[in-house]
Each structure stands twice: as structure tokens, then as C-alpha cells.
Amino acid sequence: MQWVKDFYSRTGSWWGPAEARISERDHQRLSLLHAHLGTEPAQVLELGAGYGSTAAVTAQAGHAVTAIEISDRADFAEELTIDAPGGSLTFIKDDFYSVDLPRQFDVVCYWDGFGVGSDADQRRLLRRIATQWLRPGGTALIDVFNPFVWAQWDGDEEHRTPNPDLGYEHELFERVTFDPVTCTATDTWWDAARPDEKISQRLRCYTPADLALLLAGTQLELATITAGDLTFEATRRPEDSGLLRRHASYLAILRLGPPVKD
Ligand SMILES: C[S@@+](CC[C@H](N)C(=O)[O-])C[C@H]1O[C@@H](n2cnc3c(N)ncnc32)[C@H](O)[C@@H]1O
Known part of the structure; x- marks a missing residue:
């Protein structure tokens, strides 16, 4: 997928000087991570980490973060420094479909990027998350583009x-x-x-129902959804989730279940 590297490198050269910095959005993402997983120091894998600002805020909160980014946006992350006790940031400029990570994580995050590619690509990524990167009982936090x-x-x-x-x-x-x-x-x-x-x-967009179908056979289950300020269980949705008109993406909280039998 050469277009991925080209698109995000080129747009990063346009916007990086303005946007490669820590903003309120990074702190909101950290709050979401803490809301869903607690604040105990965790091993965090962040996919498609862009300029690295969310990874930096997460590491600064005391988590051990490994961040993967394929495009030249990764070059902006060289400026990032972490000085929190226990916190660390390992930034890897590589393709998350092929990178070799010899360890497991408590949580895998993919902020604002899932859907770049075909259904087969997405399933390949979900399988890697489930079988290689998440520890048993781990959680994935994945922003999903909302078709509505x-x-x-x-x-x-x-x-x-x-x-x-x-x-x-x-x-x-x-x-x-x-x-x-x-x-x-x-x-x-x-x-x-x-x-x-x-x-x-x-950007392939998925309704929650489509996402649940995509997850079939991956060992990951759609447990909870956060849309704007509202968090609800995927099985018990509120009357107005805002998904019809207000939110261009929602956060899917995926729990790793027991191994799937072939
Ligand atoms: C829409 S951007 C979001 C960046 C960042 N997460 C943020 O919210 O600012 C999606 C990012 O995913 C990265 N990406 C897409 N496919 C990737 C792959 N196969 N390996 C590593 N990074 C990838 C892109 O280069 C891009 O920086």
C-alpha cells in the first residue's frame, strides 16, 4: 500500500509544522485509555502513531509505549522526550503489517486510522492484534470511521x-x-x-454491526462503544448515541476472548 506512505508523508509535510505537537486531543485519548483500563502503568502498543503526540502523552503518564508509524510523520517524533518515572516511548518507523515485535502488550491503541485498506487488510491486522500482540485478557481501543x-x-x-x-x-x-x-x-x-x-x-467505514462481523473468528469481541462523551455496551445501546449524525468516528473497545477453534 504505497499510497498510504505517500499520502501521510505528503500531508505530514503540509501540516506537521502546525500539528506535530501535544494538544487537548492527546489528553482526551489518555483519559479514554484510563477510563477503560484504569491508570495502573501498562504496556501499550500504539499503531499508526502519526507524529507521536498521543504516544508521548501516554508515556508521560507512566506507561511503557511502543509506537509504530510507516510515514515520514514519524520523523517529527524524534523531538519527543519523556521524563516520567516508569514511562518510556519506543518509536518505530515501520509497517504494522510486517513489523516484528517480540513481546505482548496490555493494550493496543489505533487512534483515527483503522479502515485504511481492504476488509482483508483490516482482518489481518485484527488477527495480529489478537494472536501476537495482546496478552491474554488484553484490550484494544480502536477508532472506527462511522459511515452514517x-x-x-x-x-x-x-x-x-x-x-x-x-x-x-x-x-x-x-x-x-x-x-x-x-x-x-x-x-x-x-x-x-x-x-x-x-x-x-x-477510508473503509464500518457500522458497529459491520465491525462485529469483521471481528468474527479473530478472538476479539466488541464490548463497549464510546461516541463523543457517551460510553455504552454494544448490546445495550442508548436511544440517541449520536452515531446517525454527530460523530464521524467512534471508539470500539475490543476485549480478547478465549482462542477460537478452527
Ligand atoms: C489518519 S492518520 C492518524 C495518525 C495518528 N494516530 C493521529 O491520530 O494523529 C493514520 C496513520 O496511520 C498510519 N498508518 C497507516 N497504515 C500503516 C501501516 N501499515 N503501518 C504503520 N502506520 C500506518 C499512517 O501513516 C497515518 O499516520
Whole structure:
């Protein structure tokens, strides 16, 4: 999937100077991790870690974090330092489909990235999480793109003007389309100075029901969902979860069950 490396490296070169820093979003993710797993120091694997800001906040809270990122966004993580007792950050620039990690983790996180690839890719990743990386009884926290909201954005275009004071140097355009047959959003960007060089990310979106089907046979079970400020068990959903209109993604809390018999 060469487009993955190219897309996130190029967009990282546009946005990294502005966005490769710790923000409120990283602290919110740490709060979610603590809400679902408690605050005891844990061995954490973060997939698709981008610039590394969430990994850094997690390590700074005393967790031992291993972070994997394939694109050049990983280069921004070289600046990160951790000085918390017990906390550590090992940042690896590699492909999570092939990287060899010789140990297990209490929790695997994938923030804002699951769905980059085909169903077969996603299942391959879920199997790696279940059979190689999570310790028995471990938990995976995975942001999932929500098709109900992405579908509403079909045809939307945006024009982003530069804001050099904040580190945004490029004048950019974005167009979103949504294919209801494959349930995939295509998010296309181009620099106003280079309109012929358009780049796209393709994001497979999953309803919770689709995700549950995808998980079949992986040993992972969809236990809980967090959508915005609301957390609910996948089997007992509230009247208004916000999934129809408000949240472009939701956090799936996946628990590792007993081994699946073939
Ligand atoms: C939408 S970005 C989110 C980055 C970060 N988690 C955040 O929330 O800011 C998805 C990230 O996953 C990374 N990624 C996608 N496929 C990957 C793979 N096979 N191995 C490692 N990283 C991958 C991309 O390069 C990209 O940085």
C-alpha cells in the first residue's frame, strides 16, 4: 500500500509544522485509555502513531509505549522526550503489517486510522492484534470511521487558506466522496499551486454491526462503544448515541476472548 506512505508523508509535510505537537486531543485519548483500563502503568502498543503526540502523552503518564508509524510523520517524533518515572516511548518507523515485535502488550491503541485498506487488510491486522500482540485478557481501543456521517459529506469541498503564523504554509483544497456500495470514503487533497498532483486517502467505514462481523473468528469481541462523551455496551445501546449524525468516528473497545477453534 504505497499510497498510504505517500499520502501521510505528503500531508505530514503540509501540516506537521502546525500539528506535530501535544494538544487537548492527546489528553482526551489518555483519559479514554484510563477510563477503560484504569491508570495502573501498562504496556501499550500504539499503531499508526502519526507524529507521536498521543504516544508521548501516554508515556508521560507512566506507561511503557511502543509506537509504530510507516510515514515520514514519524520523523517529527524524534523531538519527543519523556521524563516520567516508569514511562518510556519506543518509536518505530515501520509497517504494522510486517513489523516484528517480540513481546505482548496490555493494550493496543489505533487512534483515527483503522479502515485504511481492504476488509482483508483490516482482518489481518485484527488477527495480529489478537494472536501476537495482546496478552491474554488484553484490550484494544480502536477508532472506527462511522459511515452514517461520512456519507453525509459526499460531494463536500473545502478551501483552506494558508496561516503561516500557525505553521500552515500551503493553500489547500479538499474534496470528499462516499461510495455506498463499498462503504468507503475517498478524501482527496491538492495544493493550489499543484492542482495536477491530487492525493487521496481511502477510508473503509464500518457500522458497529459491520465491525462485529469483521471481528468474527479473530478472538476479539466488541464490548463497549464510546461516541463523543457517551460510553455504552454494544448490546445495550442508548436511544440517541449520536452515531446517525454527530460523530464521524467512534471508539470500539475490543476485549480478547478465549482462542477460537478452527
Ligand atoms: C489518519 S492518520 C492518524 C495518525 C495518528 N494516530 C493521529 O491520530 O494523529 C493514520 C496513520 O496511520 C498510519 N498508518 C497507516 N497504515 C500503516 C501501516 N501499515 N503501518 C504503520 N502506520 C500506518 C499512517 O501513516 C497515518 O499516520
